Amino acid sequence: MPTDHRAQVEELMADYRRSRERLAETRRDLSSIAESASSRDGSVRVVVGPQGVLRDVVLADNVYDRHHPDRLAEIIVELAEQAAQAAARRAADVLAEVLPTGTDPELLLGGRADGESVPVLRNEPRGMDDNVGDSADDFCDGSWLQQSPAKRT
Incomplete structure (x- = not known):
């Protein structure tokens, strides 16, 4: 009889080791x-x-000639959101392999218990001075860097 328990304990320990290895692999x-x-x-x-943690932002040398700072900020936020959604899908795929059947990995990654996703708040771009009028400057004659300081606000 002692050998029956020993075999069970050894089997449980082997299962435990496999689970730890799978967990380590999933984390990696x-x-x-x-x-x-x-x-x-x-x-x-x-x-x-x-x-969705931002790791890198790469800007072309002429990015400031192409985009006003407010628009550049919007572009960065939009791109980060797109990339974060792709990363979340990949994470869900990784978790789907190890979760019990019927478990929704996307719900675990970012949803609430009722199944609705949590809205993500983001900063809205604004000018340096909120009292200044429309920030949609005319860039026909050059980049925003070439404007006088009074026009940059």
């Missing part, structure tokens, strides 16, 4: 996730990691 897979997104004109590229 999740931490290696990196997704990027680029602007249409190729002047901006962002890279996000797991959970």
Whole structure:
């Protein structure tokens, strides 16, 4: 009889080791996730990691000639959001392999218990001085860097 218990304990220990190895592998897979997104004109590229954490922003040398700072900020936020969604899909794929059947990995990654996703608040771009009128400056004659300081606000 003691051997029956010993065999059970050894089997349980082997299962435990396999589970720990699978957990370590899953953690490595999740931490290696990196997704990027680029602007249409190729002047901006962002890279996000797991959970949408921003890892890198790459700007072309002439990005300030192409985009006003407010628009550049919007582009970076939009690209980071796109890349974060792709990273979340990859994370869900990784988790789907190890979760019990019927478990929704996307719900675990960012949803609420009632199944609705949590809205993500983001900063809205604004000018340096909220009292200044419309920030849609005319850039026909050059980049925003070439404007007088009074027109940049």
